[in-house]
Amino acid sequence: MTITCKLLLENHAQDWQEATVHPFLEQCQLGIIQPQQFNTWLMQDYLFVVEFTRMVGRVLASAPPEHFDVILGGLAALKDELNWFQEKATQRQLNLNIKKQPTCREYCEYMQSLADKPYPVQATAFWAIELAYNQGWQLPGKMPDPYNEFAQRWGNTDFTKYVKLLSQQADEVLETAQEDIQKQAEESFLIVAKFEHNFWQMAFHTAQHESK
Numbered sequence: 001m002t003i004t005c006k007l008l009l010e011n012h013a014q015d016w017q018e019a020t021v022h023p024f025l026e027q028c029q030l031g032i033i034q035p036q037q038f039n040t041w042l043m044q045d046y047l048f049v050v051e052f053t054r055m056v057g058r059v060l061a062s063a064p065p066e067h068f069d070v071i072l073g074g075l076a077a078l079k080d081e082l083n084w085f086q087e088k089a090t091q092r093q094l095n096l097n098i099k100k101q102p103t104c105r106e107y108c109e110y111m112q113s114l115a116d117k118p119y120p121v122q123a124t125a126f127w128a129i130e131l132a133y134n135q136g137w138q139l140p141g142k143m144p145d146p147y148n149e150f151a152q153r154w155g156n157t158d159f160t161k162y163v164k165l166l167s168q169q170a171d172e173v174l175e176t177a178q179e180d181i182q183k184q185a186e187e188s189f190l191i192v193a194k195f196e197h198n199f200w201q202m203a204f205h206t207a208q209h210e211s212k
């Protein structure tokens with residue numbers, strides 16, 4: 001049977017729940033997240049997005065031309081996102097010139113390793129990474145300031161539509177992919193789910209001295 005994005009979500013509901021529902025997000029929604037937890041997330045996520053942008057560049061290099069429009073739209077949004085992260089860091093007086101924490105580093109290394117994988121695997125991982133933030137920031141419901149701006153960035157309806165297009169592109173190439181490639185795509189989905197969970201854990205359990 002051909003694997004699809006929908007089937008991956010159905011077959012691995014528990015892993016996906018752990019990737020997208022976390023006390024970090026719940027405490028943002030309640031307005032009680034601690035500044036050092038939030039700032040750790042913000043700084044590490046900036047470093048993540050730098051590497052993610054490079055990953056999407058490599059996805060584009062592997063993609064068929066019919067998929068360029070959606071991927072190029074994603075890259076343009078990422079350019080805006082990197083500038084926005086820098087603004088948010090300046091407002092919070094945060095220095096982005098810091099080292100990656102181990103969880104962030106391992107996730108970034110994983111994204112680099114995807115370059116050697118067939119396009120259907122890359123497209124599946126790309127979709128899963130974007131869906132994790134789309135659902136993660138959307139599910140808790142409206143957030144108070146200053147977190148609403150963050151929730152809106154990934155939870156807005158246009159981003160949901162973009163993630164849907166990514167799932168369609170992944171499904172299209174999974175349909176004709178050989179069984180072992182479909183298996184690799186499933187593995188990549190599970191690895192992304194694990195890293196997403198670990199990323200929230202990293203920020204949530206940060207110690208005061210690690211935040212600056």
Ligand SMILES: Cc1ncc(CN)c(N)n1
Pocket residue numbers: 045048049052129130132133196199
């Ligand atoms: C850890 C993580 N995962 C996903 C996204 C959404 N691009 C993000 N910004 N950071």
